[in-house]
Amino acid sequence: MRLFLYEPTYQRMKAQIHAICPQAQPILSTRDNQILENGKELSPEEVRADVAFISADVFFSPAARTYFSAIQNGPKIKWMQSAAAGFDNPFLRLLASKAEIYTNSNGAAKGIAEFVMAMVIDYFQPNPERRAVQAAHQWKRLAFRDIAATNWMIIGYGNIGQETGKRAMAFEAHVTGVRRNPQGGEPADVMLRPNEMLAALPRMDVVVLTADSNETTRHIVNAAFLAAMKPGSVLVNIARGALIDEAALLDSLNRGVPECALLDVFETEPLPADSPFWDHPRVRVTAHCAAASPLMEPRSDAVFLRNLAHFVKNEPLELVVNFSNDLLIP
Numbered sequence: 352m353r354l355f356l357y358e359p360t361y362q363r364m365k366a367q368i369h370a371i372c373p374q375a376q377p378i379l380s381t382r383d384n385q386i387l388e389n390g391k392e393l394s395p396e397e398v399r400a401d402v403a404f405i406s407a408d409v410f411f412s413p414a415a416r417t418y419f420s421a422i423q424n425g426p427k428i429k430w431m432q433s434a435a436a437g438f439d440n441p442f443l444r445l446l447a448s449k450a451e452i453y454t455n456s457n458g459a460a461k462g463i464a465e466f467v468m469a470m471v472i473d474y475f476q477p478n479p480e481r482r483a484v485q486a487a488h489q490w491k492r493l494a495f496r497d498i499a500a501t502n503w504m505i506i507g508y509g510n511i512g513q514e515t516g517k518r519a520m521a522f523e524a525h526v527t528g529v530r531r532n533p534q535g536g537e538p539a540d541v542m543l544r545p546n547e548m549l550a551a552l553p554r555m556d557v558v559v560l561t562a563d564s565n566e567t568t569r570h571i572v573n574a575a576f577l578a579a580m581k582p583g584s585v586l587v588n589i590a591r592g593a594l595i596d597e598a599a600l601l602d603s604l605n606r607g608v609p610e611c612a613l614l615d616v617f618e619t620e621p622l623p624a625d626s627p628f629w630d631h632p633r634v635r636v637t638a639h640c641a642a643a644s645p646l647m648e649p650r651s652d653a654v655f656l657r658n659l660a661h662f663v664k665n666e667p668l669e670l671v672v673n674f675s676n677d678l679l680i681p
Contacts, residue, residue, distance in 0.1 A: 352663075353378055353388075355400035355428070357409035357418060364652055371660045380409070380418040395421035400428055402662065404655050405446065407434040407458070407648045422446050430662055434458060434651035436511060436642075439564040439591065447672065454658055454670045457510035458651030462644030463589055464514035467559055468522075470613045470635070471498065474585060499523035504555040505539075506548065506571070507562025507590060510670075513538055515559055527551060552579040557587065558609070564591035572596060577603035584609045589641040592618040597628075604633045615641045 358379040386393045398421040431450035447453040475496035484491045508528035516526045528539035572595040586609040
């Protein structure tokens with residue numbers, strides 16, 4: 352079995368890979384843009400792999416162009432594993448089209464879910480004011496909002512949505528998950544389909560977007576959606592900027608609903624310096640960093656290793672993406 356890997360990825364997992372698949376033959380894309388198989392240098396067009404792992408570290412590496420070129424220019428790969436959770440990026444879809452089976456990753460899900468909780472808690476708890484009164488040596492009691500007994504709607508109840516829902520429920524929030532086809536058994540108090548979403552919005556204290564971006568979810572948060580939101584509610588977007596009609600959101604924020612938007616993603620990134628979101632009193636901006644946990648890489652590696660074991664045994668793989676039945680809201 353010929354495995355196409357970024358060399359640093361292979362080196363950190365070499366023992367595990369060969370324990371699972373002793374006959375594995377690595378084809379390695381190096382930091383200095385070489386591709387090597389058994390010490391022989393290959394051109395990108397000469398790569399013939401059965402399996403490819405698009406690991407977290409190859410995405411932004413010096414070898415990215417060479418690695419991806421080899422996938423694009425080579426024959427079909429039997430199985431391709433990506434460390435990314437999303438697959439809406441056109442380039443990622445192009446790469447995925449070169450695979451008979453394409454699997455994504457839930458390696459970032461736990462970290463992103465914790466990021467969501469941290470952002471909401473930080474908004475509910477007046478921490479900046481607490482630090483200010485401490486600095487002023489003032490003994491002052493400051494009220495805060497509980498997460499317990501709040502109503503949450505999480506739109507896109509896949510890996511990231513479910514991890515977020517589990518954490519919100521641990522704080523005794525009531526969680527409503529939204530996905531195209533509820534499977535049963537999701538960690539949520541209520542599951543809805545997208546056409547039931549607007550009717551439930553007026554009850555929601557926190558609305559979290561964790562859906563993929565595609566033609567059906569673009570600007571899902573529009574004027575009608577915002578008009579249905581509850582006064583005092585919080586909107587969180589850690590998914591894709593395209594899910595929100597930004598002009599409609601700014602207009603609605605100026606009218607006080609939602610009370611605050613916690614935005615990690617935007618339609619244009621980096622967010623332009625003259626964007627009104629930077630200075631809006633009802634907006635908190637972060638720089639697309641919800642997945643910036645150091646544990647994303649080892650968790651993504653673990654998904655690949657589990658799937659490699661399944662692949663060797665001809666067992667069903669985890670997290671298979673079915674592009675012929677594109678997910679509208681996961």
